[in-house]
Structure formats: C-alpha cells, structure tokens
Amino acid sequence: MxxxxxxxxxxxxxxxxxxxxxxxxxxxxxxxxxxxxxxxxxxxxxxxxxxxxxxxxxxxxxxxxxxxxxxxxxxxxxxxxxxxxxxxxxxxxxxATTVRDGTVETLDALAERGVALGVLTNGVATQQRRKLERHGLFDRFDAYVPSYEAGAHKPDPEPFAVARERLPADEYVYVGDSADHDIAPAREAGFHAVHVDHDAERGVATVRDIGALGGLIVQR
Incomplete structure (x- = not known):
C-alpha cells in the first residue's frame, strides 16, 4: 500500500x-x-x-x-x-524562521519507510520555497503545492485535489497546525489528519480512539 x-x-x-x-x-x-x-x-x-x-x-x-x-x-x-x-x-x-527539534528526523524516518512526502501550503510559491530552502527542507519533498499554484487557498478543497494529482497514493495524511484551515478540509478531502498543537503536553499524542491510529500506520 x-x-x-x-x-x-x-x-x-x-x-x-x-x-x-x-x-x-x-x-x-x-x-x-x-x-x-x-x-x-x-x-x-x-x-x-x-x-x-x-x-x-x-x-x-x-x-x-x-x-x-x-x-x-x-x-x-x-x-x-x-x-x-x-x-x-x-x-x-x-x-526569522526556525525548525523545531525532531522535524528533520521525522521526515527522514518517513522517507526511509517509502512514504512520499509533500508540502501543501497557503502562500506565495517563491516565498514559501525560500523558507523551506533556508533550512534545507525543500529538497526532502517529492511534491510542492502552494495555494498560489493550486488557484485556491485552504480550506478550499482544490489544493488537496492538486496534492492527490501530484502524488498518487493509496493513503493520504495531512499534518498541519490549524484546525480550521488544515485539519477540517483535510478530513473532508479524505486525508487522515494530524493536528500539530504546540501548546500540547510534550511527548503526548491525542487521538479520538485507538482505531484512529490505524489510518496512520501506512506502508508501501
């Protein structure tokens, strides 16, 4: 898969x-x-x-x-x-941007498992790319979907449709920090959604029920 x-x-x-x-x-x-x-x-x-x-x-x-x-x-x-x-x-x-500890290691671990990686972001294509390139992140991704190229901004479903076209797969996961602009539209688009909450207790992941973990355990 x-x-x-x-x-x-x-x-x-x-x-x-x-x-x-x-x-x-x-x-x-x-x-x-x-x-x-x-x-x-x-x-x-x-x-x-x-x-x-x-x-x-x-x-x-x-x-x-x-x-x-x-x-x-x-x-x-x-x-x-x-x-x-x-x-x-x-x-x-x-x-004036930084990357939190563990971000690169997480991306590397996913890539090693054969997971295709993409960026789906609201923003001007050149500016968002500059931020990612500054931290050596841009080349780690297989697809780049800025809303300016998709012709619609999240929470519109179109960027998620473009993401599917750019990276065909059996399972999709979207990781974002906004409940309204990331999580809700991702779920509506059929993605498993992971909410990044910087105020949450360190080392604790919250899910609705244990069954929710099944959709995140995806492999080739």
Missing part, C-alpha cells in the same frame, strides 16, 4: 522566532523607515496584503507595502519604495 504525507508550512514545518509585528518593524527599519513609522504601517499593510493575497495578486507583499505607504503618507518622506520594502519583508520573514 502506497502512502503520501503532506505537510503545512507556516506553523508546522517552520515557525517564526518573533511576533509578526516585530518582524515587520525590523524589515522596515532595515531599509530606512523608523520603528514608529513602521508601527503605523502595519495595519494598512495587513489589510491590503490579505486582500491582494485572496485575489491572487502576483505581488501581494508589494501591494501591501504600496497601500501602507499611501495610507500613512510615508511615501513622500522615506526613500524606501514599495518594492524595496516588500523584498526586505520577504527576506526578514525568511531569516
């Missing part, structure tokens, strides 16, 4: 080492914006970024920064333009 395990990226494979408002401020300061001005830019940036992201804008980071500069009036008082700010944020996001 063939098996394919797909993993979420942010919050599952990689996680930020600082609150996002600090990451955003650091990115702005790096290109000449004051920390106070960066704080005023965050809310308009977030609003514009997520609107652009939902619409599959080709450059949502740049769209967000352009809107933030316009709304705050900082476009006329700083030398940093939207493109420069966007690239700084992408780079700062990437460097």
């Amino acid at each position: 063939t098996a394919a395990w797909f993993f979420d990226c942010d919050g599952t494979l990689v996680e930020f080492t600082a609150p996002y408002d600090e990451i955003f401020a650091d990115a702005c300061v790096a290109v000449g914006v004051t920390r106070d001005d960066a704080a005023s830019m965050l809310d308009p940036y977030n609003e514009a970024f997520f609107a652009a992201f939902d619409d599959f804008h080709p450059e949502p980071y740049c769209a967000g920064m352009a809107a933030a500069l316009e709304e705050t009036g900082l476009g006329e008082s700083t030398d940093a333009d939207a493109a420069t700010l966007a690239e700084s944020l992408c780079e700062t996001e990437t460097t």
